[in-house]
Amino acid sequence: MKSISELTDFYYKTLYPTLEKLEKDRKNLSHRIIMVGIFLTVVAGVAAYSLQGFYEFVLFAYIALGGIAYKFLLHDYTHEFKMSVIKPLVHSIDASLPYSSTTHISEYLFEASKLFSSPDKLSGNDYVKGQIDGINIQFSDLHAQKKHQNSKGKDTWSTIFQGLFIVADFNKHFSGETIVLPDSAQSTFGELIGQWLQSNNAARDELVKMDDPEFEKEFVVYSNDQIEARYILSHALMKKLLDFKHKSAHPVYISFVGTHIYMAISYDKDLFEPSVFRSLLEYKVAMEYVKTLHLAIGVVEELKLNQKLWSKR
Amino acid sequence: MSTSLIILAVLALVLVLMYNSLVGKKNQVENIFASVDTVLKKRYDLIPNLVASVSKYMEHEKSLLEEVTKLRSEATKPNLSDAHKIALDAKVTSALGSIMVAVEAYPELKANENVMHLQHTLHEVEEQISAARRAYNQAVTDYNNAIEMIPTSFMASLMHYGRKQVFEIDVSERQNVNVKELFS
Numbered sequence: 001m002k003s004i005s006e007l008t009d010f011y012y013k014t015l016y017p018t019l020e021k022l023e024k025d026r027k028n029l030s031h032r033i034i035m036v037g038i039f040l041t042v043v044a045g046v047a048a049y050s051l052q053g054f055y056e057f058v059l060f061a062y063i064a065l066g067g068i069a070y071k072f073l074l075h076d077y078t079h080e081f082k083m084s085v086i087k088p089l090v091h092s093i094d095a096s097l098p099y100s101s102t103t104h105i106s107e108y109l110f111e112a113s114k115l116f117s118s119p120d121k122l123s124g125n126d127y128v129k130g131q132i133d134g135i136n137i138q139f140s141d142l143h144a145q146k147k148h149q150n151s152k153g154k155d156t157w158s159t160i161f162q163g164l165f166i167v168a169d170f171n172k173h174f175s176g177e178t179i180v181l182p183d184s185a186q187s188t189f190g191e192l193i194g195q196w197l198q199s200n201n202a203a204r205d206e207l208v209k210m211d212d213p214e215f216e217k218e219f220v221v222y223s224n225d226q227i228e229a230r231y232i233l234s235h236a237l238m239k240k241l242l243d244f245k246h247k248s249a250h251p252v253y254i255s256f257v258g259t260h261i262y263m264a265i266s267y268d269k270d271l272f273e274p275s276v277f278r279s280l281l282e283y284k285v286a287m288e289y290v291k292t293l294h295l296a297i298g299v300v301e302e303l304k305l306n307q308k309l310w311s312k313r
Numbered sequence: 314m315s316t317s318l319i320i321l322a323v324l325a326l327v328l329v330l331m332y333n334s335l336v337g338k339k340n341q342v343e344n345i346f347a348s349v350d351t352v353l354k355k356r357y358d359l360i361p362n363l364v365a366s367v368s369k370y371m372e373h374e375k376s377l378l379e380e381v382t383k384l385r386s387e388a389t390k391p392n393l394s395d396a397h398k399i400a401l402d403a404k405v406t407s408a409l410g411s412i413m414v415a416v417e418a419y420p421e422l423k424a425n426e427n428v429m430h431l432q433h434t435l436h437e438v439e440e441q442i443s444a445a446r447r448a449y450n451q452a453v454t455d456y457n458n459a460i461e462m463i464p465t466s467f468m469a470s471l472m473h474y475g476r477k478q479v480f481e482i483d484v485s486e487r488q489n490v491n492v493k494e495l496f497s
Contacts, residue, residue: 209451226452227348231444 001303002093007290010092011085012281019307020085021282029077030276042103058186074276081274082126084106089289090128090301093297097130104140105165113262115169116160116181119144124165132297133306139166139296140269142264159180163250166296171230171305176225178232179204180241180254183220212238218245219254224260232256240303247302248295265301332469338456342477345452346395349445353402356438360385360409363431367412371426374415381408388436396478402442403481409435446480453477 002010011019044062048055090099104124111118120143129138142165145157151283158166186194199207204222208229215238223229233241253264271292275285300306330384364378370489371378412430416422457476458468 209455210429211451226345226448227441227445229444230447231441234440234443 001298002294004294006291007089007092007294008286010131011089011286011290015040015085015088017086022081022084023276023280025077025080026274026276026280029073031278033070033073035099036073037066037298040066042067042238074274077276079272081280082162082272084292085274085280086126086272086289089293090297093163093293094130094132097128097132097297100127100146101125102144103127105138105167109167110142110144110165112257112260113165113255113264114177114257115181115255115262116144117146117265118202119160120147120223121145121157125270128296134299135171135300135305137166137168137297139164141165143270150168159268161253161264164265164271164292166263166265166299167193168261168263168299169259170256171307172232173259174225174256176223176228177205178208178221178223178225178229178256180219180221180233182217182253183218186217186220211236215242237303244295244299244302261303261305267296294305324446328468329464332472333476335465335469335472338452338459339474342452342456344451345445346390349442349449350398352438352441352445353398355388356405356409356435356442357385359431359435360405363409363412363428363435366425366427367416367419367422370376370419371412371415374412377408377411377415379414381405384408386482399478399480406439406442450479453479 007050014215040062043057044212047060047061051058079101086101087099088095102125104122104127107119107122110116112123122142124140124142127138127140141163143162144160146160148156148158150156183194188194189197195207195209198220200206201222205224206222207225208221208226209220210216210221210230210233212235215233219241221229221233241252241254250267251266253262253266255262272289274280275282278285280286348448360381360425364382368375368378384401384405388398388405393401413435416428459465460476
């Protein structure tokens with residue numbers, strides 16, 4: 001697989017003509033957005049002044065119209081960016097991987113992961129599905145939300161998960177369910193109370209204490225089979241998952257259910273979206289696309305999912 | 314009057330909880346040891362097959378094969394204590410490891426489909442054993458902690474609970490195998 005520096009090269013060399021063109025579009029677009037923004041603000045101000053009241057209504061209309069206008073203005077640019085930057089980037093890593101800019105991982109798989117509570121709304125984009133070294137893998141940007149009703153009877157939405165969601169074949173046979181979550185209780189409440197809280201988590205299976213102190217500090221493991229959890233999480237895999245976590249630099253949720261490994265990396269924002277107010281040629285902007293893609297497609301190699309055991313051949 | 318009653322009730326509740334948690338921990342150890350036993354048996358079942366497949370070629374390692382066979386027959390005897398089983402497991406692990414290293418020296422064996430299959434199956438079983446051992450060690454550590462820590466330690470001594478042994482990895486196993494020494 002290509003390294004990050006090779007991908008960065010690809011981004012700045014092969015994609016340079018495309019980026020230059022997109023950069024022109026981006027500058028025009030940001031001007032247009034600012035103009036539309038000023039126009040809407042003036043209209044809203046005049047409306048509020050002449051109506052002498054209905055401020056709530058004016059504010060609501062201002063936000064709604066602004067949002068629609070922003071989306072509308074961005075639509076073509078976003079599509080152009082995904083097709084001429086993200087797609088070639090994916091294909092430069094592996095030409096056989098199909099990419100779709102509008103679809104996402106199915107709700108069925110999201111719920112099968114058992115990582116999060118079931119969402120009321122699931123949206124996402126940038127879906128990649130294919131085979132790497134004979135291992136089925138798929139990932140996409142995902143945003144899962146839950147609906148709540150506040151005291152006034154109004155609907156509000158809260159985010160369950162937003163980030164990168166990866167599903168791949170796992171190289172060992174197992175029948176139970178093992179869930180690995182970021183360790184929040186133990187780091188907030190200390191070891192003793194944290195562990196007591198974890199072992200009394202009614203929503204989860206039995207707590208599994210792992211024999212790798214560093215892993216145990218970062219993650220908490222629940223499973224319905226104490227032995228199988230350790231069969232899956234060998235010392236080698238624990239180390240690799242730790243490395244993966246450090247590399248991603250974001251909270252990582254992992255589960256082993258059925259024949260799959262599910263990984264959810266919480267970025268709390270929409271990924272692979274074009275930047276509007278910052279240059280596409282900026283190193284930081286470029287690295288975010290490159291690094292996230294490298295992390296997702298690199299899972300097979302990183303976790304050595306392609307080294308199958310005898311029983312799975 | 315009522316306060317003393319409440320104190321007594323709370324005290325009784327604490328004692329019951331302590332007692333139950335100790336029994337729970339002891340049963341967890343036994344429960345997981347049963348699973349350890351199952352995977353160990355799985356490996357013992359592979360030994361006759363392995364010995365039969367390699368003995369034709371391995372002239373120089375006859376003693377090693379005999380030792381493994383002997384260990385197997387000892388380990389499959391009924392009514393062994395847990396500690397004895399743990400000790401035997403360590404010996405079998407190191408003996409099988411030596412055989413696997415020795416196989417590397419015989420190209421005919423290395424290419425043999427049957428041996429290759431056995432090797433992979435053995436490797437898989439070793440992984441299961443390792444997982445079971447780690448689960449057992451954690452259960453024993455929880456149990457040992459409970460019987461040595463205050464306040465459950467008083468309860469444990471009343472119940473005549475003693476420390477249990479964990480699977481220790483042999484020191485010789487941790488060191489790299491000296492291949493030269495094996496064939497000298």
